[in-house]
Amino acid sequence: MATLPGALPATLLPIDTSGQDGKHRSQKPAGIIHSTIRERKTTKSHVNASISTALGVPLQTSKELERGTADRPARDCHSLASTAFKFHWQRISKKIGRPNLSSATIQLIKRIHKENPLLSPEKIHERLLTLGIEKSPAPNTIAKYLPTTRKPPSQKQVQSWKLFLSNHHHDLWATDFFTIPTIKxxxxxxxxxxxxQSREIVYFAVTTNPTAEWTIQQFRNATPFGKAPKYLVHDNDLIFCSKAFQSFLQSSGISSKKTAYRSPWQNPYAERVIGTVKRELLDHIIPLNERHLHSLLREYVVYYNNDRTHQGINGKTPIPSPVYLPTLAEDTKLEATPVLNGLYHTYKKAA
Structure with missing residues (x-):
């Protein structure tokens, strides 16, 4: 078909967008309008993809959010704005502290520790430096990935705790639990x-099922008529750290002094007396039941407090022994009393 001079191509003819009334006609060519519609669709798809990527939701969900903005309640718009706000601050926020170690570095640390278990974190750090490894982690960071490695207490920490024990030993009690297997x-x-101060065993008790209530009752028995210490040293046992037991100590005017985790050296006297009871009694006699064990411990505690000497108190007994006049060995006659069916004996001078 021939085109008249000065006429527009068919693709550029204006189209009627006003409907049947013909009152308004668009002056945009049809080709330009189709191109504009395609551009708008492309832009819209890019916007939806950007929203989907930013919010971390599927593209369909982003379309639904965009399509239903005018119809959904205001709370949906608020939720969308809140999510976008959180995403914005996650991107601009910076992590504080040391950067995380890569998995390869962690595996290297564990390999060196496995092949050289006696190396400390400091030595592993130095070994990595000598191998020319850049950005070698600090010893403290290396220690986090070595569960069996524990940093020993500093000299200042040891001295501070020992100073506390020595300054308050006259007002200080210590307590702990221990287990005993029976013949069955x-x-x-x-x-x-x-x-x-005196190393005296103030109280002991035996049970098959220790609870906080039972322990509180035992301490009531051990502190009659206001006979209570100023401080009580104990470990981090769940019973000692329970709210009921701590409330009892507070109401009794006793200050609780918990030791550090995995630090039995901070409760030395309680640990030592338990070891003494096991070595000197329970390694030689197997108890039959709870009643038999209580009888054995009662007899041994009397011997321990009245007749067994202690190097920590200059070779004296926890409860002071009678003072005898000095005599020569050949002029001394002793009377022996068996303890625990002859396992030990106590002595006194005969007249």
């Missing part, structure tokens, strides 16, 4: 309370 392979639990 049942497990019994013993509770011991010791006075720091």
């Amino acid at each position: 392979f049942r497990v019994l639990y013993g509770l011991v309370v010791i006075h720091h």
Whole structure:
């Protein structure tokens, strides 16, 4: 078909967008309008993809959010704005602290530790430096990935705790639990309370099932008529750290002094007396039941407090022994009393 001079091509003819009334006609060519519609669709798809990527939701969900903005309640718009706000601050926020180690670095640290278990974190750090590894992690960071490695307490920490024990030993009690197997392979639990200054076993008890209520009752029995220490040293046992037991100590005017985790050296006297009871009694006699064990401990505690000497108190006994006049060995006559069916004996001078 020939085109008249000065006529527009068919693709550029104006189209009627006003409907049947013909009152308004668009002056845009049809080709330009189709191109504009395609551009708008492309732009819209890019916007939807950007929203989907930014919010971390599927593209369909982004379309639904965009399509239903005018119809949905205001709370949906608020939720969208809140999510976008969180995403914005996540991108601009910076992490504080040391950067995380890569998995390769962690595997290298564990390999060196496995092949050289005696190396400390400091030595592993130095070994990495000598191998020319850049950005070698600090010893403290290396120690986090070595579960068996524990940093020993500093000299200042040791001195501070020992100074506290020595300054308050006259007002200080220590307590701890220990286990005892019976001849029928049942497990019994013993509770011991010791006075720091005199090394006297103030109280002991035996049970098959220790609870916070039972422990509180034992301390009531150990502190009659206001006979209570100023401080009580104990470990991080769940019973000692329970709210009921701590409330009892507070109401009794006793200050709780918990030791650090995995630090039995901070409760030395309680740990030592438990070891003494096991070595000198329970390694030689197997208890039959709870009643038998209580009888054995009662007899041994009397011997321990009145007749067993302690190097920590200059070779004296926790409860002062009678003072005898000095005599020569050939002129001394002793009367022996068996303890625990002859396992030990106590002595006194005969007249």
